Amino acid sequence: MPIDGSLDSIQLRADRERVMGERSPHFYKETLHLERGKGVWLYGADGRQYLDFYNNVPTVGHSHPHVVNAISRQLAALNTHTRYLYNNAVEYADRLTATVADHLDVCLFVNSGSEANDVAWQISQVVTGNAGLLVMHNAYHGITQAGIAMTPAKGLEPARHVEEIPAPDDYRRAVATPAEAISDTEKAIAELRIREIDLAAFIVDSAMCSSGIPDVPDGFLGAIASTIHAAGGLVIADEVQSGFGRLGAMWGHELLGMQPDIVTLGKPVGNGHPLGVVITSRAVLDEFQAQVRLFSTFGGNPVSCAAGLAVLDVIEREDLITNSLTTGTYLREQLRQLAATQPLIGDVRGRGLLAGLELVTDRETKTPATAQTRELLELMRKNGALVGKDGEHAHILKLRPPLVTTRQHVDLFVDILARSLIEVST
Amino acid sequence: MPIDGSLDSIQLRADRERVMGERSPHFYKETLHLERGKGVWLYGADGRQYLDFYNNVPTVGHSHPHVVNAISRQLAALNTHTRYLYNNAVEYADRLTATVADHLDVCLFVNSGSEANDVAWQISQVVTGNAGLLVMHNAYHGITQAGIAMTPAKGLEPARHVEEIPAPDDYRRAVATPAEAISDTEKAIAELRIREIDLAAFIVDSAMCSSGIPDVPDGFLGAIASTIHAAGGLVIADEVQSGFGRLGAMWGHELLGMQPDIVTLGKPVGNGHPLGVVITSRAVLDEFQAQVRLFSTFGGNPVSCAAGLAVLDVIEREDLITNSLTTGTYLREQLRQLAATQPLIGDVRGRGLLAGLELVTDRETKTPATAQTRELLELMRKNGALVGKDGEHAHILKLRPPLVTTRQHVDLFVDILARSLIEVST
The missing domain is CATH 3.40.640.10 (Type I PLP-dependent aspartate aminotransferase-like (Major domain))
Structure with a gap:
């Protein structure tokens, strides 16, 4: 059974392929079916809500x-x-x-x-x-x-x-x-x-x-x-x-x-x-x-x-540039704390509310964790957060939440990330 | 005194040039200052209303x-x-x-x-x-x-x-x-x-x-x-x-x-x-x-x-494709009747609600009436209708009213065109 496996979503995925082509870029093995957005949240057709840490487009929050x-x-x-x-x-x-x-x-x-x-x-x-x-x-x-x-x-x-x-x-x-x-x-x-x-x-x-x-x-x-x-x-x-x-x-x-x-x-x-x-x-x-x-x-x-x-x-x-700076700094602090116990995170970078996490299979060789990054994205979606990946080897986790993101959202996000990292195959 | 010569419009034109460049394309010697649109009508800051026969973008009418x-x-x-x-x-x-x-x-x-x-x-x-x-x-x-x-x-x-x-x-x-x-x-x-x-x-x-x-x-x-x-x-x-x-x-x-x-x-x-x-x-x-x-x-x-x-x-x-066909045919009939008395109109062409009027200074030599076309556009604006021009010598009057245009709008338009043609310098 797919993650959001309603008949509607399954049919819609098939229809999407039919009318937009089978190679039309999409996210996740089972493309996420969305119905509503508000602030930092996206709401799926599966009845679940997702913390949107991927999307830098709705910069002042979904449906402001x-x-x-x-x-x-x-x-x-x-x-x-x-x-x-x-x-x-x-x-x-x-x-x-x-x-x-x-x-x-x-x-x-x-x-x-x-x-x-x-x-x-x-x-x-x-x-x-x-x-x-x-x-x-x-x-x-x-x-x-x-x-x-x-x-x-x-x-x-x-x-x-x-x-x-x-x-x-x-x-x-x-x-x-x-x-x-x-x-x-x-x-x-x-x-x-x-x-x-x-x-x-x-x-x-x-x-x-x-x-x-x-x-x-x-x-x-x-x-x-x-x-x-x-x-x-x-x-x-x-x-x-x-x-x-x-x-x-x-x-x-x-x-x-x-x-x-x-x-x-x-x-x-x-x-x-x-x-x-x-x-x-x-x-x-x-x-x-x-x-x-x-x-x-x-x-x-x-x-x-x-x-x-x-x-x-x-x-x-809403003084969002100040929020980008302070909440972004807080986000990286939390991510660096998490990195201390999670060897997959090789490096934490970024400024403001843009963060890059370089994922590596080995901190000595710094080998890009391309497959693990792909898996982590799926796990985070399952656990309720949306993130992206970037870089030449698609092993940099890319976080770009709306600028209305608060510390509470960051805490929630880091918790989801921590739980998801534990589930990544070794 | 310019046509819509309120101080606001004059200032806005100067400001437009300052922040969008002096060569930013615009219509008319004094760019038309608009405030509202509805159906086939555009409403100017000068308090006047304009029949929009230029614009093929709001195809189902302004602000539908x-x-x-x-x-x-x-x-x-x-x-x-x-x-x-x-x-x-x-x-x-x-x-x-x-x-x-x-x-x-x-x-x-x-x-x-x-x-x-x-x-x-x-x-x-x-x-x-x-x-x-x-x-x-x-x-x-x-x-x-x-x-x-x-x-x-x-x-x-x-x-x-x-x-x-x-x-x-x-x-x-x-x-x-x-x-x-x-x-x-x-x-x-x-x-x-x-x-x-x-x-x-x-x-x-x-x-x-x-x-x-x-x-x-x-x-x-x-x-x-x-x-x-x-x-x-x-x-x-x-x-x-x-x-x-x-x-x-x-x-x-x-x-x-x-x-x-x-x-x-x-x-x-x-x-x-x-x-x-x-x-x-x-x-x-x-x-x-x-x-x-x-x-x-x-x-x-x-x-x-x-x-x-x-x-x-x-x-x-609203069955607009049928309307495009029938009202467009009516438009060209009226334009051809007008051409019978207006020697500047060399030819009337087009299909549906697209019409091209080729303007010539002489029906024998078919010399493009480029300057007269430019003048006619200004006169029509003064008389309350907006049209475009196109073609290599910018002497084809281009009419593309919204598809919700009726016969009454056509009659009004052809009347404005007739009055404007009489005013063109010879």
Whole structure:
């Protein structure tokens, strides 16, 4: 009997395969059938509730009433596009640009982080006149054709115009110094030049989720950015995963001391409403729009802007960035205590309410516990908590609970994790 | 004094330029400031109401209560992603695939027509192993980097892997025969082969909006599709503009007798909610997903599916496809009557509730009336109706009112058009 084995769920899984394809990505051996969400909780068709420590999209909590009401009210009033004028697109662009560095003063609205990164990459090529791109090792930046080319995490043959920079990994190697970052960046730029490709941009998720959620040392990203600027390239901060308070600060790039030319937003920005934003300087955007007058039909429509504004409201009113920092620190303390008795946990990393647990079969050899990680995810689901995995060997437990997570939720979560770890096959 | 010259609107225009860039695309010399929409009407901050004959996105009418309620209800219950299981993604895929040919039986959900076309193009390359693409002359297929490469309408240097096929134009040339279509297609394929590029796909908006909304002769698209299939390529029907009843039938490709391998949807599919869909066969999708396990975070989320399902409900309940056909026919009859006394209207074309009016300064020379078209749009706005323009010389008036448009709305519109035409400078 499957975990949530009602006839309805079994039938729905078969139907899903029939109408969405048998290889459509899904979680768990028996895909989890959900019916409702509220705050940090998801409610299954099996009548059970699940602590959602996977999902960084509903960043202010599932079905937050302020966001639901803002979207619903705007839907009933007006939904149109940015070739007309309406108050909330301008208001939203104002509120967003007020949160970043002064030189980043304009917004271009799209519908996903993928579209935002695709457009940021187009801007970089037009503004520099070049075609070369640097990414972190095993980076992930989206699903458009241009996005997949900058996503070695997908395991496809690397695109000719893309070079990878090694990610920090002080669990397996020494702490990466800024000098190493500069040298690796220069090496990657030189590799492109051998192929007669000049540098257009460097793009980075400062949380480096798919690169294993490493601790990024002070000065590391700043050193890369300076090297990129010296070589005439633009720096794109992909804040789809690291932004909006996830790391205990509004922006990952600020926390890590990197000065970008373009910031891209996705996932949490509309708490699940499809919304992506490119923030850049007016000079850069004007230069791009002089060549490509890019317009997204849905991008920045009044409903999307209402969603975006409501999320900013909640982050401020409920002081969620402070909560991300303090509850995230508490989460890692609890995880490190657990690691003391659980040898599978090789390392505990992360910032704010992003945590990475590197699981290893042996603390000496640090062998990735890929199979055990997969099993642990299933066990945790059985025990009532949802988490993800990431990294090149899919052995890093990835925790990204909503920013409304409390210490009580953390205690509950760590208890579920502890019970699940005991059940993992040895 | 500007048309809607309240201080608020003037300030908002200045603010828009400041936070969205001075070249951000917008309509009218003084961008129209909107506050509310209902049915076929948009309401301005100037206290005036505008008949919306531009917008094919709110296809069942602005702020349709059934769509508003469906989205609002779902938002309050659950918003998550397709790696979990929930009823309405499966239901929506079922409902959508039931409307197309039997072999098109699976859906992949994204967030815009641009993303849908980008993914369809990725699928074509993976499945054929080739890199060549045919498009219609002056086609438009989206804003991602891959989309812009297939969009000669943007006026950029053509991408190396793209060749154009001439669009029909029986106003200026003879009616295009299927034999000519075959010959033009074979010529384009041969051009690609000279560059050592083999054919992956042909993509077409069967309404051919940016190619001038020509009358597409019977057998024209079918002949191209057969030639593409014989050459080993896939056929992509871009139904972003022509689908969902716009042409007086559910799908443009069906109406025009073309058998596609992939159908892409955008604009009207969620009545303004950011949603895009790729419909294809299970064999094609599985082959693609075996290489690229593509997953869109927002694509096909429960709220987007609720929006999509509600739009299908309204189209059925209000019999909007029949209305598109009958009211569209009435619209063209009235436009042709008007053309009899208005020499600026060179030709009236279109199907269903899509109409193209080719404006010419001289009916003998058929010189495109580009400046007059621009002026007419401003005059119509002043007189209370919103329309678009399209085509290579921006001299085709493009009418795409919501499918809930009645004969009374048409009469009102044609009256505004008649009054505006008289005011155009000569």
